[in-house]
Ligand SMILES: [Fe+2]
C-alpha cells in the first residue's frame with residue numbers, strides 16, 4: 592500500500608527541530624540542467640527516496656532480531672542508527688529534489704514487508720543470515736557503486752549529494768563484516784551452522800544477482816554520467832566484481848563455503 | 864569499470880577485522896555485453912528493447928510489451944545503489 596510521504600515538518604515544530612539537530616553536510620547550489628535531464632534526475636532521486644525509506648524499515652526490524660540473538664547492545668544500537676541513517680537519506684533525497692525545484696510528494700510504501708525469519712533456525716543464525724545478506728552483500732555492492740559513480744560525477748552538487756550518502760554507507764557495508772569477525776569463534780565451533788549458511792548463500796547470491804545485476808544493461812550517456820545517474824552497464828560489472836573479489840573471499844575467510852555457494856547459486860529451492 | 868570501487872570494498876572488509884582475505888576469483892567481474900554473465904543472458908548494450916514502459920535506467924522489467932516500468936512495481940533496485948535489500952527467506956526443510 593503506497594501513500595505520499597508527508598511533507599517536511601516546519602522549523603517551528605519541536606519534532607522537526609529535534610530531527611534537524613543532527614547536522615548533515617550542506618549541499619552547494621545545483622547547476623542548471625536541460626529540462627529533459629532535470630526530469631531524469633527528479634525521477635531517479637524520487638525512486639532513490641522511496642527505496643531509502645523502505646530500507647529503513649528493514650534495518651529497524653533487524654534490531655529486534657539482534658536482541659533475540661543476544662547481540663551486545665552496542666551492535667543493536669549501531670543497527671538502529673543505520674535504520675535512522677536510511678530515513679535521513681530519504682530526507683537528503685527530498686532536499687536534492689527541492690533544490691531541483693521538485694517539491695511534489697513522493698509515493699512511499701506504507702506497509703512494512705516482514706523481515707525473513709528462516710523458520711526453524713536459531714535466533715543467532717537468523718540474525719546472521721539477514722546481516723550477511725543485507726550488509727555484507729547488498730550494502731557492500733552499494734558502496735562499490737557509489738564509489739564508481741562518484742568517480743565520474745563532475746557536477747559539484749550531485750558529487751556532494753552522493754558523497755553524503757556514501758559517508759554512511761561505508762558503515763552499512765562494514766557492519767556485517769564487523770559482526771562476522773565478532774561471531775567467528777561461534778562459527779568455528781559449529782560446523783552445522785556453517786553448512787547451513789553455505790546453503791543459504793546459494794539462494795542469497797542468486798536473489799542478489801537478480802536484483803542487482805541488470806539483465807538488460809543500457810549504457811549511460813555522458814550528460815547523465817556527469818550528474819551521477821546510475822549506469823546499468825557499470826552496475827552489472829560492479830556487481831560481479833564486488834561479489835567475486837570482495838564478498839566471496841571475505842566470507843571464505845571466516846570459514847563459510849562462499850565460493851561453492853557462488854558457483855552453485857540457484858533461485859530454485861535449496862535443500863537445507 | 865572502476866577498479867578503485869572494488870578496492871574500496873575490499874578495504875572496508877579488511878578494516879572490519881576480517882583476516883586472511885583472499886584475492887578473489889580473479890575474473891575482475893567484467894562481463895562483456897552480449898556474453899553470458901554468470902548464468903544470466905544479456906542483450907547487447909544499446910540494443911533496442913521493444914515494447915513496454917521503459918525504465919529510464921535499464922529496461923529491467925520492460926522487455927515484454929505491456930509490462931510496467933520497474934518504478935511502477937517498486938522494484939528498481941537494479942537502478943539505484945541503495946540498500947539494504949530484503950533478504951530471501953529460507954526456512955529449514
Ligand atoms: Fe541509504
Ligand SMILES: [Fe+2]
Nearest residue numbers: 760763946947
Ligand atoms: Fe544503507
